[in-house]
Amino acid sequence: MIVSAPDVRRHAVLGAVKGGEIRPAFQPIIRLREQSLAGFEALARWDSPTYGSIAPSTFIPWAEEDGLINALTHGLVSSACAAAAAWGEHFFLCFNISPLQFNGSDLVSVIFSAVDGTGFSRHRLVMEMTETSAISETRNAHEMIGHLSKSGVRIALDDFGTGHSGLSRLLSFPFYALKIDKTFVRTIEADADARMIVSAIVGLCDSLGLKVVAEGIERPEQLAVLQELGCTYGQGWLLGREMTPAAAAHFAEGRKVATHYPETAVDLAEEAAKRRLFDEHVARGRLLSRGANLSGLDILFGLSDIGLCQVDLHMTIVRVNETLAALFHKHVHDLQDGAVKDVLPADFAGWLWQHAGEIGASDDTFVYSLAERSGRAIRLRVRRMLSGGSLTGILIMAVPN
Numbered sequence: 001m002i003v004s005a006p007d008v009r010r011h012a013v014l015g016a017v018k019g020g021e022i023r024p025a026f027q028p029i030i031r032l033r034e035q036s037l038a039g040f041e042a043l044a045r046w047d048s049p050t051y052g053s054i055a056p057s058t059f060i061p062w063a064e065e066d067g068l069i070n071a072l073t074h075g076l077v078s079s080a081c082a083a084a085a086a087w088g089e090h091f092f093l094c095f096n097i098s099p100l101q102f103n104g105s106d107l108v109s110v111i112f113s114a115v116d117g118t119g120f121s122r123h124r125l126v127m128e129m130t131e132t133s134a135i136s137e138t139r140n141a142h143e144m145i146g147h148l149s150k151s152g153v154r155i156a157l158d159d160f161g162t163g164h165s166g167l168s169r170l171l172s173f174p175f176y177a178l179k180i181d182k183t184f185v186r187t188i189e190a191d192a193d194a195r196m197i198v199s200a201i202v203g204l205c206d207s208l209g210l211k212v213v214a215e216g217i218e219r220p221e222q223l224a225v226l227q228e229l230g231c232t233y234g235q236g237w238l239l240g241r242e243m244t245p246a247a248a249a250h251f252a253e254g255r256k257v258a259t260h261y262p263e264t265a266v267d268l269a270e271e272a273a274k275r276r277l278f279d280e281h282v283a284r285g286r287l288l289s290r291g292a293n294l295s296g297l298d299i300l301f302g303l304s305d306i307g308l309c310q311v312d313l314h315m316t317i318v319r320v321n322e323t324l325a326a327l328f329h330k331h332v333h334d335l336q337d338g339a340v341k342d343v344l345p346a347d348f349a350g351w352l353w354q355h356a357g358e359i360g361a362s363d364d365t366f367v368y369s370l371a372e373r374s375g376r377a378i379r380l381r382v383r384r385m386l387s388g389g390s391l392t393g394i395l396i397m398a399v400p401n
Contacts, residue, residue, distance in 0.1 A: 024080040026248035028240035039092035042080040081120035123152035182216025307398035
């Protein structure tokens with residue numbers, strides 16, 4: 001029986017963390033097309049010998065409030081990596097990270113000290129940030145995530161669609177993957193709106209070069225729709241319930257392993273070589289798949305209350321929504337199919353031309369602060385767009401104040 005918060009003494013958390021009572025359970029993440037294993041999400045579980053099974057929604061806030069969250073994370077990462085190191089080398093392990101840890105300063109050392117010495121490579125770690133995370137120290141979070149990324153650790157955006165900052169958060173950090181919240185998957189086989197939203201998210205992720213994982217897959221009908229929409233990865237009871245380390249080891253041994261998530265060192269080297277070609281593409285004005293993901297992106301541009309603009313490699317605007325046009329005090333038809341240098345504010349257009357090669361060669365999001373006549377500033381976030389691994393242009397996002 002799950003025990004509620006009032007029934008358990010708070011100091012029991014300290015003993016549980018120190019005594020190793022909080023242990024990992026593993027839920028598979030599956031590559032949907034091949035039905036092959038891509039990795040596991042490691043979940044914190046506390047089965048207290050005194051109080052019974054205690055829900056994470058109870059003990060994790062306690063650990064946060066009592067300053068124990070780093071110790072809890074260290075123990076979970078260390079024990080999960082030590083167990084998984086013996087199961088093979090071509091799958092990842094995924095962990096949820098507390099918003100407090102992104103606001104603090106110790107996350108990098110906590111993760112590295114936990115994984116080092118276990119035999120599990122840093123390059124096979126994925127750390128999840130929830131969309132609703134209250135990250136106050138944004139600069140500090142950027143520095144930590146940048147350090148993790150340069151060391152090979154990937155960052156994923158979890159529960160996408162549950163908060164109010166989805167696209168803003170997505171383009172604020174160098175995410176490697178996005179997880180579609182289970183609320184969209186729950187009714188996807190019967191709800192046209194849910195299918196439309198998931199289609200738009202998949203199209204956006206493909207355009208930004210992000211991996212996409214659908215959570216909460218429980219029925220074959222849901223799986224079939226997600227496969228049809230082009231969702232690459234899935235997680236849920238239909239594909240595999242959470243399991244003990246021993247069961248996870250057996251599961252990993254019995255399933256064909258997908259090697260595409262995260263990329264191998266060879267894949268990363270090939271991608272780096274592709275990025276070096278971007279300046280040549282821009283210089284030649286080559287258009288790569290200008291119409292890629294039209295339906296998904298058109299849906300997203302129409303639904304979003306955030307300003308969005310797509311620029312192709314001719315530096316021409318091929319898609320823009322009303323929100324962004326209004327921020328520039330223009331109509332959509334004033335910007336659509338116009339050259340960046342002719343229709344966007346001159347200072348921003350000049351900056352975009354100057355940095356186009358750098359933007360196209362990076363997974364990072366670039367930020368430009370555009371001063372308005374009123375004295376306020378519009379923060380524009382800029383990121384490269386891809387199609388099938390090929391560079392296709394640039395996405396501009398603006399959040400109205």
